[in-house]
Amino acid sequence: MRLILFVIALALLLRGYEWVSHDYRMPWTPLSLAAPIGPFTTRKIDALADDTPRCHRLLEEAAIDYSPLPPVEAGANCGYDNGVSLSQDQPRDIAYNPAAKTTCPMAVSLVLWEKQIVRAAALRHLDTTVEAITTFGSYSCRRIGGGQTGNFSEHATANAIDIAAFRLADGRTVSVAGHWNADDERSRFLKEVRDGACTLFATTLSPDYNKAHADHLHLDQAPRGGYQYCR
Template identity: 85%
Template sequence: MRLVLFVIALALALRAYEWVTHDYRMPWTPLSLAAPIGPFTTRKIDALADDTPLCHGLLEAASIGYSPLPPVSASPDCGYDNGVTLTRDQPQSIAYNPAAKTSCPMAVSLVLWEKQIVNAAAVRHLGTTVEQVVTFGSYSCRRIGNGKTGNYSEHAQANAIDIAAFRLADGRTVSVAGHWNANDERSRFLKEVRDGACELFATTLSPDYNKAHSDHLHFDQARRGGSRYCR
């Protein structure tokens, strides 16, 4: 009897060890682009800002086509040394127009957003998939709100992107400006991809935030220790 209890206890202990050491929800489990989004995903993405080889390795392990970008040093407040372009040459990938040139951690976030949020929401609400994301750009040496003074935007470090619209596989286009308040399946799709982005990006802003964002979704990875702001 003692031997049976010992074997059961050992099996339970081994199972618990496997869960603790490999479960994607644990803070020490390495980030994987194949794993679901977990409570510490944004913290793990934060860490990639200090480890570009690891960031590249994540994209390569997931067979995500990308090209490293030459470093840019426009000023003390503008530029990047870990930029990439997602080449989108793999099957069923979503293209960006214009091409998204972002920091590598932003690219990782976008891949997770596409794989786990965007197409699932498109199928659920629109009955099709997304072929292209139309953007207002990513890297831009400017201050927040294009002001003449104040803090520089995360765009100034290629650490942000503005999403304007989604072109679908069936030929339709769903735009933030045109359909956010449509009160139909298009607006439900847009709000679901915004809500999903809140799980991945440090800052997610939409038309619900202010008039300046009435025509786009703003995503960025401001390094805030895993904290998030979603509106």
């Protein structure tokens, strides 16, 4: 009897170990673009900043069409050495206009956002899919708010992107400037993609933050050790 109980206990222990060691919600489970967004996803993306080859492999394993970018050197506070460009063409599900040129970890974040948040929100609220995302760009050697003093923006290292609008497969366009306060399915879609971004990006800023963001969603992966700021 004791032997039977021991075998059962051992089987349960091994099953529990198997679950814990492979569950996407665990901090030690390797990041996968096929896994749902979990509580440690942002921290795992942070770690890619020091492992560009691993970041490239993640995109390749997920069959993401991308191109590495040459390094940009622009002083102590600007530039990047791990940039990639997400293709504007198929087989990408969603194109960017202009092409998204960001750090590789930001590109990984955008792919997860597209696949797990934007796609579902469009089907739920708009009964269609998103074909393209219009942006105000990513890399810009400037300080926060564009002033002459203060901290440099995450845009200064291509670690941010500003999302302006979404072009739908049925021909409609949903823009942050035009539809954030529309109080209809377009507004609900925009707020859901913002709320979803808050689970993934280190910083998510929307028109609810201030007037400077009245026409776009600012998304970045500032290195905060997993801490996220969402407005």
